[in-house]
Amino acid sequence: MSLRQVCPRYRCVCLAMCFAGFASFIRADDAPAPAQPEATKYALKYKFKPGEVVRSQIWHRGNLETTIEGTTQTAETVSGTVKIWRITGVDAQSQISFEYAIESVDMRQKVSGHQEITYNSQTDKKPPPGYEMVADSVGKTLTIFTMEPNGKIVKRLDKRSNPPPDAQNNQMTVPLPKEAVAVGESWNVPNQFTIDSKLIDTRQHYTLKKVSNGIGTIEVATQVLTPVNNPKIESKLVQLGLTEGTIRFDIDAGRVLSQQLDVDKRVLGFNGDNSSLHYLSRVTEEYLPPSPKTAAAKSKTSK
Numbered sequence: 001m002s003l004r005q006v007c008p009r010y011r012c013v014c015l016a017m018c019f020a021g022f023a024s025f026i027r028a029d030d031a032p033a034p035a036q037p038e039a040t041k042y043a044l045k046y047k048f049k050p051g052e053v054v055r056s057q058i059w060h061r062g063n064l065e066t067t068i069e070g071t072t073q074t075a076e077t078v079s080g081t082v083k084i085w086r087i088t089g090v091d092a093q094s095q096i097s098f099e100y101a102i103e104s105v106d107m108r109q110k111v112s113g114h115q116e117i118t119y120n121s122q123t124d125k126k127p128p129p130g131y132e133m134v135a136d137s138v139g140k141t142l143t144i145f146t147m148e149p150n151g152k153i154v155k156r157l158d159k160r161s162n163p164p165p166d167a168q169n170n171q172m173t174v175p176l177p178k179e180a181v182a183v184g185e186s187w188n189v190p191n192q193f194t195i196d197s198k199l200i201d202t203r204q205h206y207t208l209k210k211v212s213n214g215i216g217t218i219e220v221a222t223q224v225l226t227p228v229n230n231p232k233i234e235s236k237l238v239q240l241g242l243t244e245g246t247i248r249f250d251i252d253a254g255r256v257l258s259q260q261l262d263v264d265k266r267v268l269g270f271n272g273d274n275s276s277l278h279y280l281s282r283v284t285e286e287y288l289p290p291s292p293k294t295a296a297a298k299s300k301t302s303k
Contacts, residue, residue, distance in 0.1 A: 039182035042211060044218075045149040046176070047254025048096050054085040054255065055103065055288040063280040064239070068271050073112040080106040082288070086141075095154065100143045100172065105134060133162075143172075149254075150176040174218070174247055174256055181208050193240055195233045201225040202242070215257065218247040235270035235277045238263065243283070259285045 048054065057080065064075045082103040089097040110116040118124075119131045127135035137160070146155035151173035177187040186207040193200045202224050209217045221244040228234050245261035263281040270277050 039184075040211075041180035041182045042208065042216060042251055043180040044176040044208070044216060044249060044251060045094075045254055046096060046147070046151055046173070047149075048085075048087040048090065048098070050087055050089050052085075052087040053290075054087065054098075055082060055290075056256075056285050057082055057288055058283065058285045060283045061281065063278075065278045066271075066276070068275045070274070075111045076109070078108045088144075094149045095146055096149070097144070097146045099141045100145060101141050102138050105138060107131070107134070145172060147173060150178050171241075174249070174259065175204070175206070176249075177206075183208050183210055193237065195236050195240075196230075198230075198233055199226070200228065200233075200237060211251070214250065214252045216249045216251050218249060220245060220247060220261070231267050231270040235267045238265035238267060238277075238279050239281075243281075245283075255287060256285065257287045259283075 060077070060079045060081075062075075062077045066073055082105075084099075084101045084103050086099040086101065087096060088099060091097075104121045106120045106122075108116065108118045117128050117130070119127050119134065121135060121138045141159050143159060144157040145153055147153050152175065153172060175187075175189040177185075181187065184207070186205060189204045189206070191202050191204065193202065202222055205221050205223050207219045209219050211217070222242045224237070224242065228237060241263075242265060243261035243263050245259060247259040248257040249255070250257050261283045263279060265279050267277045267279075269275060
């Protein structure tokens with residue numbers, strides 16, 4: 001096999017004295033429970049303005065180790081990407097339109113028995129073989145999206161002549177609930193994969209764990225709903241994004257501040273009785289606030 005987821009008021013003094021005489025005999029359990037305040041609910045919504053340029057740094061680190069017939073091979077990949085959303089419009093229904101582009105990439109791949117391959121779009125004039133399409137994507141608008149305030153993509157237009165085959169499954173946004181939620185409440189987002197002609201239903205299970213200083217912490221875990229009893233299919237499924245992790249969302253500003261999504265899965269017998277596969281992956285994203293220089297230039301332009 002290739003290596004490429006919250007007193008009553010008494011009416012007279014006499015009655016008060018009578019009740020006082022019996023007070024010591026009343027169990028605390030019998031006293032009426034105080035009314036509980038209604039849990040605060042938070043509207044988790046994306047909020048952008050036309051003309052905004054939203055940048056974030058994404059790092060993806062992966063390690064795939066396979067053992068087949070006593071021979072072990074590893075493939076390590078590290079890729080850093082600065083992504084850009086150029087907000088082009090917000091309509092009356094608060095639907096947000098934006099252009100997606102990649103500002104820069106820094107990539108490394110090492111496979112057992114092969115020389116390490118690296119590519120940095122900021123320092124390398126020419127990409128190594130196999131990275132030509134990546135290099136050609138840098139600095140260009142790749143896709144135009146329209147999304148609802150909860151992050152649901154309602155329209156997309158790929159500008160690439162040959163978009164990746166899994167482009168429809170790539171999660172561009174963090175899905176948020178349509179209704180306001182309280183700490184401890186959850187929401188689910190379904191997804192499907194087709195592997196070796198088998199349709200597999202999954203869902204991402206999100207929970208608002210806490211809110212502090214206007215920042216919501218969301219936990220997510222991917223749940224597989226379709227039974228998978230085939231190790232070969234399972235070995236491919238674990239590499240498609242069965243993540244779990246944490247997301248920090250700025251509720252007032254309406255944007256993701258950071259997220260970390262991890263995978264640590266092992267599959268036995270995926271290619272014979274003595275075969276094994278171990279896949280480790282971590283994806284991190286950090287919002288990049290506008291630099292003082294960029295903010296000053298924007299303010300000057302707007303005057």
